[in-house]
Amino acid sequence: MNAGILLIKKEFVQMARDLRMVWLPIVFILLGCTQPIITYYLPTILEALGGGQGITIDSSAISQEGGEVLASTLGSQFDQLGIIILVVALMGIIQSDKSNGMLAFILTRPVSISSYLFGKVVSNYIVVVLSVTIGFFVSYLYVNSLFTMVPFSHFLIALLLYLLWVLFLVAFTLMISAIFRSQGIIALISIIFLTGCRIIVNFIPAIDVINPASLSKHASEVLATGTFNTSVIIIVFVEFIWILVLFSITNYWISLKKIDYD
Structure with a gap:
């Protein structure tokens, strides 16, 4: 555990040097405020640009409930551009250590692979959680100001x-970063898979139970309708199984490579 804590401190120092602890929250703040502002002012912008000629403005756009607008922040901003940004921020989580020789150095020291992964996941997930939370809270404030109040x-x-859906994103990107050497390949596979998981939600209800991206859909439903589906509990349980599987694969893959370093 001491090794894990030391690795967490090392990761925080590295992220501070890369300014990831600065630019990632700023990006999500921008994503968070974009959706409510655009939704509220879009009719006015269209009228100003088109003069109302040939443009049909949906008057219901500015009469949306606050929960619906906040839900669209998750679906239109965080689950699209947000996924890409998070993958780009995390794609070198292990790959960079492989490239600069740090992984070989760490694994030849009395540090277990589980401690190494623990330090990686905890430190990066904390930064991601803070970034997403700040961005979502900014969106919440804008929605309450421009639309109806959301409890x-x-x-x-x-x-x-x-x-919880973001935790799966971190775990999956961690695994891909451990397996592949090219950051381009890591980003491409992660973005396609994670975006695909979000796209197929609702297409096949039976798959939704084992699809971690369903948590994002249920989060939007809580905001839009105010209801909580008890099936979420099953999805959460299944997601933690997926995360354990991903960590096990990552641990096993690195343990195979460790032979080359001994």
Whole structure:
């Protein structure tokens, strides 16, 4: 555990040097405020640009409930551009250590692979959680200001569900980063798979139970309808199984490579 804590400190120092602890929260703040602002001012912008000629403005756009707008922040911003940004930020989580020889150095020391992975996941997930939470809270403030009030309990439940989906994202990108050497390949595979998981939600209800991206859908439903589906509990249980599987694969893959370093 001491080794894991030391590795967490090392990761925080590295992220501070890379300014990831600065630019990632800023990006999610921008994503968080974009959706409510665009939704609220889009009719006015269209009228100003088109003069109302040939443009049909949906008057219901500015009469949307706050929960619907906040839910669209998750679906239109965080689950699209947000996924790409997180993958780009995390694609070198292990690959960079392989490239600069740090992984070989660490594995030839009395440090277990589980401690190494623990330090990687905890440190990076903390930064991701803070970034997503800050961005989502900014969106919450804008929605409450421009639209109807959203109960804070709905905001909190939706945030927790979404952060569980983000944990799967971190675990999957960690595994891909351990297996492949090219950051381009890591980013491509991670973005395609994670975006694909989000796209197929609702297409086949039976698959939704084993699809971690369903947590994002349920988070949006809590905001839009105020209801909580008890099937979420099963999805959360299945997601933790997926995460354990991903960690096991990552651990096994690195243990195979460790032979080359001994």
